[in-house]
Amino acid sequence: MKPKITVFTPSYNRAKLLPRVYESLCRQSFKDFEWLIVDDGSTDDTKAVVEQWGDAPFPIRYVYKPNGGKHTAINRGVQEAEGEYFVILDSDDWITDITLERILAVWDTVPEKSRFAEVVGLFVYPSGELVGNRFPKDVFDSDPAEIQTIHKVWGDKFGCHRTEVLREFPFPEDLGKFVTENLVWYRIARKYKTRFVNEVWAYKEFQPGGLTANFLKIRLHSSAATLTYYSEAVALALEKGYPLGVVLRNSINYVRFALHARKPIGEQLRQLKAPLFWGLALLPALGLYLNDLRQPQEGRIPRRVT
Template sequence: MSPSNQSPRITVLTPTFNRVQLLSRIHQSLVAQTGRDFEWIVVDDGSTDGTGVLVQAWAAESPFPIRYVWQENAGKHVAVNRGVQLARGELLLILDSDDWLVPNALARVGYWWGSIPEAQRDEFAGVAGLCAFPSGEVVGTRFPKDVLDSNSIEVRVRYRVQGDKCEVWRTDVLRQHPFPEDLGSFVTEGLVWNRIARRYGLRFVNEVWMVKEYQPHGLSARSLELRVGSPQAAKVYYKEFAETPDMGIPFTRRLREYANFTRFSLHGQIPLAQQAIEVRFKGLWAAATPIGFLLYLRDRLKLGGQRRRR
């Protein structure tokens, strides 16, 4: 189906790499949506499994616009940046290849975004709902209120909300905050979400919009391996969190983040003297350094054991 001249309300963006066997679930969940005011962009990060043939076949007969883009393998964060630039929707939802949406998800996204008074929307980066496992159990914890206006940092630190959530972002805000592409092959989404939180809020609602089925060899399962493989990105993430102005981040949480900064700086072979120059709160960093060193040693033992078992 060729895209209409009218821009859709929502862009669903799927970055994917050799996941052709999982994409049908996403497609079926989009076909089942109760509303049609959306487009689907698939950014293929160098797949060799026939992903393009399948997606383009769907696009030829789709009741909603589908666009397929292939790029040389560069990492999910680069694929997301490319999709954001191509997006025509006011809002953008990143839907990974092992996830899918409940039938009314996009309609509810539109409803809750519309519930924010137009005069206040410049203060919000978007809306967020819950994720669930295929069993129906909510991933992590619910929000403390059925409707909560907060931000990505405060909701984790002050309200102690845990687990993946279904964030839907203003496309223009994502364009203002692209993923860094010079920090390695893996950049955690939290780096960008935290940067956005320093300026914008989100409306969080206790509704399940997304179903997640974590794969045995997916990004979540390989979190440590990926962070160690891109230590520059990891250390930037933890340093920025430790040095976030105010937002109610307690001393103990800043200490933990600095420990992780040291941990991944050591993985990146950055000496302590250089680390001391980089950090803002030098006393707090110094207190956290022994913990970071122990975490670094534990990582090496754990990853070394995994390599020996392969």
């Protein structure tokens, strides 16, 4: 019998952190889930650590693949998943004892599930401090693009997707080793809604060598994915009639990273498809570009990761 939920953990050289994830799963009040670990080419003892949990009170599946980036691990996890719902639980995160139970309880309140992609709750730091800010209401239906750009919600959040939706929207694997999750979340937002709830579901502990801490460096080294994301964010903002400031902000970031990538102006205009905003973005983007050149690229966690 297939489990209701697949809890998915992508891991790259995080063997020391996995026991904390495992312990939080052992404490779950809801038991009908599997833990799927996709090892993205680790060189540490991840496999040995996982194998010691052969008597776990829930099914554990370990899948090894060559290193390709977190987004490729997510794609593999979605392909392998047996659960109706898919929870991404990173190796440096852990969940409350009732998180899976609460996730399903919230799904039960969603009308017309076929119109919704996910339900999303809150992260806190180990200290109990909220990561980012809260949603506008305790129960709020929106989508990831609107919640960030219109309602000014920021900071990492913890969610649960319908697995079939993630199969419908795989991450592109031809854009380099880093693809921001927002690229796919925004694509999903064109078709599906999200139910946001002001409940704490997980704990977040950023790692010094993680994706968030190396925000700028990773985006500079993944220019194809970065430019695709910002060009699509501009298109989505125009399509949905978001305030012009939202369009301009994404245009500025597009031009900023296009300058880093030495992308010719003609190619920029063809990809961005918003020549007016390209022109308005040029000077502020140049300022950000020059500032980037003066800044260290590692160890800085931005206030907003978008």
